Amino acid sequence: xxxxxxxxxxxxxxxxxxxxxxxxxxxxxxxxxxxxxxxxxxxxxxxxxxxxxxxxxxxxxxxxxxxxxxxxxxxxxxxxxxxxxxxxxxxxxxxxxxxxxxxxxxxxxxxxxxxxxxxxxxxxxxxxxxxxxxxxxxxxxxxxxxxxxxxxxxxxxxxxxxxxxxxxxxxxxxxxxxxxxxxxxxxxxxxxxxxxxxxxxxxxxxxxxxxxxxxxxxxxxxxxxxxxxxxxxxxxxxxxxxxxxxxxxxxxxxxxxxxxxxxxxxxxxxxxxxxxxxxxxxxxxxxxxxxxxxxxxxxxxxxxxxxxxxxxxxxxxxxxxxxxxxxxxxxxxxxxxxxxxxxxxxxxxxxxxxxxxxxxxxxxxxxxxxxxxxxxxxxxxxxxxxxxxxxxxxxxxxxxxxxxxxxxxxxxxxxxxxxxxxxxxx
Amino acid sequence: xxxxxxxxxxxxxxxxxxxxxxxxxxxxxxxxxxxxxxxxxxxxxxxxxxxxxxxxxxxxxxxxxxxxxxxxxxxxxxxxxxxxxxxxxxxxxxxxxxxxxxxxxxxxxxxxxxxxxxxxxxxxxxxxxxxxxxxxxxxxxxxxxxxxxxxxxxxxxxxxxxxxxxxxxxxxxxxxxxxxxxxxxxxxxxxxxxxxxxxxxxxxxxxxxxxxxxxxxxxxxxxxxxxxxxxxxxxxxxxxxxxxxxxxxxxxxxxxxxxxxxxxxxxxxxxxxxxxxxxxxxxxxxxxxxxxxxxxxxxxxxxxxxxxxxxxxxxxxxxxxxxxxxxxxxxxxxxxxxxxxxxxxxxxxxxxxxxxxxxxxxxxxxxxxxxxxxxxxxxxxxxxxxxxxxxxxxxxxxxxxxxxxxxxxxxxxxxxxxxxxxxxxx
Numbered sequence: 050x051x052x053x054x055x056x057x058x059x060x061x062x063x064x065x066x067x068x069x070x071x072x073x074x075x076x077x078x079x080x081x082x083x084x085x086x087x088x089x090x091x092x093x094x095x096x097x098x099x100x101x102x103x104x105x106x107x108x109x110x111x112x113x114x115x116x117x118x119x120x121x122x123x124x125x126x127x128x129x130x131x132x133x134x135x136x137x138x139x140x141x142x143x144x145x146x147x148x149x150x151x152x153x154x155x156x157x158x159x160x161x162x163x164x165x166x167x168x169x170x171x172x173x174x175x176x177x178x179x180x181x182x183x184x185x186x187x188x189x190x191x192x193x194x195x196x197x198x199x200x201x202x203x204x205x206x207x208x209x210x211x212x213x214x215x216x217x218x219x220x221x222x223x224x225x226x227x228x229x230x231x232x233x234x235x236x237x238x239x240x241x242x243x244x245x246x247x248x249x250x251x252x253x254x255x256x257x258x259x260x261x262x263x264x265x266x267x268x269x270x271x272x273x274x275x276x277x278x279x280x281x282x283x284x285x286x287x288x289x290x291x292x293x294x295x296x297x298x299x300x301x302x303x304x305x306x307x308x309x310x311x312x313x314x315x316x317x318x319x320x321x322x323x324x325x326x327x328x329x330x331x332x333x334x335x336x337x338x339x340x341x342x343x344x345x346x347x348x349x350x351x352x353x354x355x356x357x358x359x360x361x362x363x364x365x366x367x368x369x370x371x372x373x374x375x376x377x378x379x380x381x382x383x384x385x386x387x388x389x390x391x392x393x394x395x396x397x398x399x400x401x402x403x404x405x406x407x408x409x410x411x412x413x414x415x416x417x418x419x420x421x422x423x424x425x426x427x428x429x430x431x432x433x434x435x436x437x438x439x440x441x442x443x444x445x446x447x448x449x450x451x452x453x454x455x456x457x458x459x460x461x462x463x464x465x466x467x468x469x470x471x472x473x474x475x
Numbered sequence: 476x477x478x479x480x481x482x483x484x485x486x487x488x489x490x491x492x493x494x495x496x497x498x499x500x501x502x503x504x505x506x507x508x509x510x511x512x513x514x515x516x517x518x519x520x521x522x523x524x525x526x527x528x529x530x531x532x533x534x535x536x537x538x539x540x541x542x543x544x545x546x547x548x549x550x551x552x553x554x555x556x557x558x559x560x561x562x563x564x565x566x567x568x569x570x571x572x573x574x575x576x577x578x579x580x581x582x583x584x585x586x587x588x589x590x591x592x593x594x595x596x597x598x599x600x601x602x603x604x605x606x607x608x609x610x611x612x613x614x615x616x617x618x619x620x621x622x623x624x625x626x627x628x629x630x631x632x633x634x635x636x637x638x639x640x641x642x643x644x645x646x647x648x649x650x651x652x653x654x655x656x657x658x659x660x661x662x663x664x665x666x667x668x669x670x671x672x673x674x675x676x677x678x679x680x681x682x683x684x685x686x687x688x689x690x691x692x693x694x695x696x697x698x699x700x701x702x703x704x705x706x707x708x709x710x711x712x713x714x715x716x717x718x719x720x721x722x723x724x725x726x727x728x729x730x731x732x733x734x735x736x737x738x739x740x741x742x743x744x745x746x747x748x749x750x751x752x753x754x755x756x757x758x759x760x761x762x763x764x765x766x767x768x769x770x771x772x773x774x775x776x777x778x779x780x781x782x783x784x785x786x787x788x789x790x791x792x793x794x795x796x797x798x799x800x801x802x803x804x805x806x807x808x809x810x811x812x813x814x815x816x817x818x819x820x821x822x823x824x825x826x827x828x829x830x831x832x833x834x835x836x837x838x839x840x841x842x843x844x845x846x847x848x849x850x851x852x853x854x855x856x857x858x859x860x861x862x863x864x865x866x867x868x869x870x871x872x873x874x875x876x877x878x879x880x881x882x883x884x885x886x887x888x889x890x891x892x893x894x895x896x897x898x899x900x901x
Contacts, residue, residue, distance in 0.1 A: 051601040053595060054597065059594070060753045061753070062753070063756060065757055070551060070752075073552070073761070074550065105531075113519075116524045119527060119733050122515075124499015124503065125496060156737060157582070159759050167481045172481075198758075306545065307545050309547055309549070309763060310545055310765055311759065326496075327486045327488070328485050329495075331624060332485075332585065333585050334491070334495055335734075337582070
């Protein structure tokens with residue numbers, strides 16, 4: 050099979066392929082076969098699912114609504130009705146100065162990032178000299194799914210975080226603003242908030258600061274808000290939903306409970322939105338309409354905000370606390386620091402001084418029936434060697450507490466063994 | 476807004492954006508506002524919709540099936556259960572030597588073509604010298620949606636068809652095999668069957684011939700089977716479903732009646748399928764699972780074949796015949812040739828010697844409330860001037876017969892006026 054450069058680049062094994070393969074196999078194998086602490090599948094929250102079931106029933110009961118939803122293409126910007134009620138909700142609740150011209154839908158948020166990254170970085174003339182620009186991650190580690198998205202090589206730049214210890218077993222990363230040089234080779238700044246994989250939540254001030262820095266360089270700040278506020282609002286700190294004409298806010302219905310329906314939402318100035326629409330048409334004709342149809346009424350009524358705040362957030366916060374207490378108990382004697390859990394579905398664990406790499410730890414745990422994600426995948430754009438990168442793992446606590454507990458137990462056992470025996474095999 | 480080369484290329488106006496914009500506006504404006512003879516939205520066929528409604532009801536009634544379908548990511552290859560029953564159906568019915576490892580799903584067929592085209596063409600070393608390869612369309616005109624998909628410029632090559640007159644008002648294109656030189660710069664051959672926009676159906680012999688030619692150059696033959704056999708089977712001639720290890724068969728659930736659910740299906744050798752999975756993971760995490768869930772039972776039972784043959788095909792064939800008779804009556808005195816309608820949802824009309832371009836005709840008709848697609852968009856990869864390219868239009872007959880009839884009437888009136896007065900405005 051003779052492949053183009055594109056073909057070679059994008060069909061080799063990527064971190065995100067491994068993660069999604071693991072996830073798919075674990076889900077289709079059925080519960081119990083694998084302890085799934087790896088991928089980002091959201092929990093099935095009964096109260097939330099009830100809303101979607103009721104909505105589904107009312108779509109079926111409402112004349113031809115079902116037939117229209119499955120049977121018609123939407124336009125390349127996405128379903129108008131949903132876009133209108135979402136714009137109205139965000140305008141009314143948060144005073145954002147937006148209208149339907151500021152929102153586009155995509156087949157999942159991942160696809161939106163492919164569009165956005167490649168329109169703002171890579172080869173180009175950028176209104177003058179022919180240069181190559183990069184996407185800057187001001188706070189590494191960042192999302193594994195970004196790593197392979199650049200159409201050209203050397204596509205990302207990332208900055209090391211400041212590390213603050215908050216007690217013996219808890220630490221927190223900070224944006225190191227003193228080291229955040231933004232040169233002409235940066236095409237956009239991107240952060241996930243909460244950060245995937247660490248669960249760090251950038252403060253309102255940090256976001257405004259990043260937005261100002263981006264604005265002063267005439268480049269956008271892209272915020273990956275897949276777990277963020279106002280929905281699904283898996284944030285355990287105070288964080289305001291922030292948007293302005295220079296912020297590209299990427300949201301998703303996945304973590305609200307609809308990952309099977311692949312619905313991404315981009316909120317940005319109208320030029321960017323019309324660009325997203327144009328790319329939707331070329332690469333996928335139109336985004337799917339079923340996800341937004343299932344979410345329509347809770348957006349129109351504004352209930353999506355209270356569901357997120359009163360059901361989804363407390364659900365995950367309780368699970369995070371339970372998982373943290375399992376870890377603190379199980380790892381008492383074998384060195385495991387937890388990034389302060391401020392949001393998202395993940396815990397980021399740091400095994401300082403572990404004699405094997407997180408990649409090897411992943412392989413060993415997989416053999417014992419526990420799936421986690423090795424941390425080295427979460428440093429796209431970071432050059433040089435930094436031991437820390439191979440000492441961390443990402444763990445999902447979204448699944449059943451019993452699964453999480455058992456997985457943590459096995460992990461602690463394995464880490465204890467490794468620390469005791471050193472790395473004999475290496 | 477400073478854009479990369481990618482950003483500039485893919486956010487400018489494309490034919491497919493115009494078409495999908497027109498389609499979206501017409502659908503959301505509601506029926507009656509615009510006579511929609513433009514886009515490729517399939518008809519709502521009540522008997523078919525009934526299957527999907529019944530299936531939806533049974534998903535809701537079957538324990539947690541609804542919650543799992545919306546609430547879980549599939550793996551990057553797509554939903555295993557559907558892939559298995561589809562492989563079994565094609566093995567059993569047509570003797571294709573395939574298993575689950577030969578099928579991958581995508582978020583719509585358009586996305587599959589983006590993957591396939593760019594993995595087989597564009598810049599690369601192709602196992603040796605650094606060259607640039609192209610996708611070859613052996614029978615222009617070809618689908619408008621291909622035109623903008625290449626990540627590099629000069630991405631397509633196309634060959635002029637042979638034109639055969641079958642009476643005074645009917646003509647047919649043929650692959651001109653005598654002119655089908657395949658050089659080392661060709662990375663794959665691609666045909667749509669039925670051809671979008673013309674409704675031409677390549678014979679089994681033509682397909683085998685193309686497959687042999689591709690095989691002899693060690694490149695794949697990609698068949699866009701979105702309207703083809705065995706489903707949705709909108710083909711009015713005899714045509715066998717043909718697959719071999721060198722054919723990449725791209726199918727879709729859209730024209731079966733599920734365009735809102737964005738489900739593409741790729742059937743190919745296992746190397747290509749694992750490449751598609753890898754690209755799914757990177758560009759969209761996973762394909763959506765709702766479309767295949769709605770189609771699961773008719774694939775598992777094999778009923779999808781009889782539904783296509785006994786309901787969908789006759790439905791469109793009757794509409795095609797009605798539309799043709801409207802056109803032959805309305806255009807009696809003003810020169811309109813119809814490509815022999817052998818399948819798909821379209822008629823391809825040739826206004827020989829029209830004093831204005833099809834693009835201008837499109838604009839004039841839009842002002843009169845009739846949407847069609849100007850033919851010039853359907854010649855990706857064809858260099859040089861060829862008057863024929865600007866003399867044709869594509870018309871969809873999938874919508875209500877009253878709409879089609881009225882649209883044709885207005886079009887005939889406009890063409891008559893143009894032919895009578897010449898092109899005064901030019």
